Amino acid sequence: MSEASIRLLKADDGPTVLAIYPLAFPDEDLSKLVAKLLTDENVLSLVATTREHAIAHAAFTRCGSTNGSARLALLGPIAVHPDHQRDGLGKGLIEDGARRLSDQGVNELLVLGDPDYYRHRGFDAPASVSTPYPLKPEWAEAWRSRLLNFNERATGTLTVPKPWQAPELWG
Numbered sequence: 001m002s003e004a005s006i007r008l009l010k011a012d013d014g015p016t017v018l019a020i021y022p023l024a025f026p027d028e029d030l031s032k033l034v035a036k037l038l039t040d041e042n043v044l045s046l047v048a049t050t051r052e053h054a055i056a057h058a059a060f061t062r063c064g065s066t067n068g069s070a071r072l073a074l075l076g077p078i079a080v081h082p083d084h085q086r087d088g089l090g091k092g093l094i095e096d097g098a099r100r101l102s103d104q105g106v107n108e109l110l111v112l113g114d115p116d117y118y119r120h121r122g123f124d125a126p127a128s129v130s131t132p133y134p135l136k137p138e139w140a141e142a143w144r145s146r147l148l149n150f151n152e153r154a155t156g157t158l159t160v161p162k163p164w165q166a167p168e169l170w171g
């Protein structure tokens with residue numbers, strides 16, 4: 001992770017962070033979701049920076065479950081500027097976020113994403129908690145869990161704050 005450092009999002013990072021997403025995801029428009037997540041009180045937002053300029057971002061949304069009192073967080077989206085991919089920034093953001101959430105008492109981190117990438121980032125099992133809306137069958141493998149200082153995966157259905165309450169984000 002050459003010269004980059006990781007810190008919490010600041011208010012004036014917003015435009016720089018929003019500009020990374022269309023470059024990292026040329027075929028997907030995540031701007032509305034990301035804009036909502038950047039200002040949502042349930043979201044931990046981290047940026048990787050060089051000389052204070054954001055070049056990567058990850059959002060971690062605190063969630064719950066319909067079954068019990070598990071404290072969960074949903075990772076995503078995460079985007080690294082194409083000029084800086086494969087340099088450890090994605091890994092660094094995920095590890096930093098996992099550490100902070102674990103320190104805050106979060107039990108489990110969930111992700112809906114490329115299983116090949118996330119399996120190597122500690123998301124070593126399918127999630128046991130169901131998604132809030134039906135998943136496309138071909139995405140079943142992509143719904144994964146990483147335990148944080150805890151040995152039991154949540155069950156029931158994930159409860160999510162407003163930005164994630166949209167079926168099209170899930171299926």
Ligand SMILES: CC(C)(COP(=O)(O)OP(=O)(O)OC[C@H]1O[C@@H](n2cnc3c(N)ncnc32)[C@H](O)[C@@H]1OP(=O)(O)O)[C@@H](O)C(=O)NCCC(=O)NCCS
Nearest residue numbers: 024077078079080085086087088089090091092113116117
């Ligand atoms: C996917 C993404 C977040 C990964 O971040 P990154 O900083 O480029 O990747 P890292 O350097 O942290 O990768 C660490 C490891 O994962 C591997 N890796 C990176 N991208 C991968 C991919 N798409 N599939 C499988 N493995 C991948 C690397 O080879 C590296 O392996 P190593 O630790 O054994 O050396 C970033 O490339 C990105 O923003 N891509 C475009 C948007 C996207 O797909 N976002 C994720 C879906 S929400």
